[in-house]
Amino acid sequence: MKRLVLGLAAAAMLALAPATAQTYPTRPVTMLVPFAAGGTTDVLARIMAEEMGRVLGQNVIVENVGGAGGRTGTERVIRGEPDGHTILFGNMGPMAASRALFKDQRYDPRSDLAPVGLVADVPMVMAASKKSGAAELKSFVAKIKAEGDKVTFGTAGFGATSDLAPRLLLHLSGLKATIVSYRGAGPAIQDLIGGFVDGVIDQTATLLPLHAAGSVTALAVTGESRLPQAPDVPTFAEAGLPDFGMKVWNALAVHKDTSPAIIARLVAALDTSLSSDFVKKRFEDLAVPIPPPAIRGPAHLDQLVKTEVGRWETVLKDVPKQ
Structure with missing residues (x-):
């Protein structure tokens, strides 16, 4: 009897798992911006939250959690629940360069975040x-x-x-x-x-x-x-300064243990939103290029993060860590 009960329970859990992903999101989604309100990352996040909310069929609410160069908010996502209801709208600072600047950084963006996709290269x-x-x-x-x-x-x-x-x-x-x-x-x-x-x-x-x-x-x-x-x-x-060519990439990521099905839902929502007339017009007004479809997905962002961590470690090697 015990084996039968355990078997039925396991079957029930397997049956429920895809339903959870298919019905995501089941409540409003928090889009966490790891900086104070008013900056570029915040402005872009609010545009994307409005459109992604329409696509997902749930409100996407922007929450600003500033501090420690963006690490405080980033760590909130990393320590949170892996259910896709808290997503990070970050940039190359806390998602790459911070590894070279802080002695006490408690996360590695290459392994502690699951990439969703590139939003902008500004x-x-x-x-x-x-x-x-x-x-x-x-x-x-x-x-x-x-x-x-x-x-x-x-x-x-x-x-x-x-x-x-x-x-x-x-x-x-x-x-x-x-x-x-x-x-x-x-x-x-x-x-x-x-x-x-x-x-x-x-x-x-x-x-x-x-x-x-x-x-x-x-x-x-x-x-x-x-x-x-x-x-x-x-x-x-x-x-008169031709060597200065820095641009800033902004991207979406989630907890590393978020299910692939939920990540796929977010990837699709991001792609649809970036292709919308609303986002195209708002980004154009702000002189923000929209990435082409070929580089929007998680595979490109995963490689970008890994490359950028190494690049900034080289560039900032003489800057004392805090």
């Missing part, structure tokens, strides 16, 4: 505050040469992409300035507008609208050509 913009007096990249560089560490870059926090960018720029130019860390890009950009920091290097989605509004001055953008959304902003090559 150009970077360097912007100066109006108070800085810099109207072009050359004048900002001249300001750094003259004033040294009195010149400040605001960032979303140590290890964030807006922190990696000025470190790379200063390395390439052989200059020194002061890097000021905030709890997210939003607060850093607010201080840029207020003139409390001289410059910020962040993604197009946050800085180009402010440049268009006259709140800050965009000095240069990464990429081979100028962006149609900001034809007055030169490329870094045109502005």
Whole structure:
């Protein structure tokens, strides 16, 4: 009798497993952004959450959990339930480069997260505050040469992409300035507008609208050509720093033990959302390229994360770990 009961229980569990995946999601999904509200990753996440919610048939709610360069929020997903109801909307900071920057990092993005797919590969913009007096990249560089560490870059926090960018720029130019860390890009950009920091290097989605509004001055953008959304902003090559070509990839991932069927559902929802007119228009307005279908899936993201971890370990080998 005991064997019969155990057999029936096992059969019942097997029968229920595919049904759970097929009915996912059974409640609202939390899209966790590991940075403060107002930054590019947050802006893109809110666009994707709105469209993916329509595709999945459930509300997708954005939750911001900033701190430790994006690691705090990332760890929340890693320590959470592997049921697909909490998904990470992260970027190359906590999903790759942070391995080279923090002595106490408790996770490995290559093995502790299951990739869902690439969302965007976003150009970077360097912007100066109006108070800085810099109207072009050359004048900002001249300001750094003259004033040294009195010149400040605001960032979303140590290890964030807006922190990696000025470190790379200063390395390439052989200059020194002061890097000021905030709890997210939003607060850093607010201080840029207020003139409390001289410059910020962040993604197009946050800085180009402010440049268009006259709140800050965009000095240069990464990429081979100028962006149609900001034809007055030169490329870094045109502005005199051709070696600076950093772009920021944003992506979705889940707990490593999430079932393949639920991951497949999220992959399909992401692909459908990226192909929607709503996302295409919103991304275009922000000068954010949508990845082609061939590189959207988990296989490409898995390889990208592994490659990027190694690349940033090389680039940041001389930066003291925190």
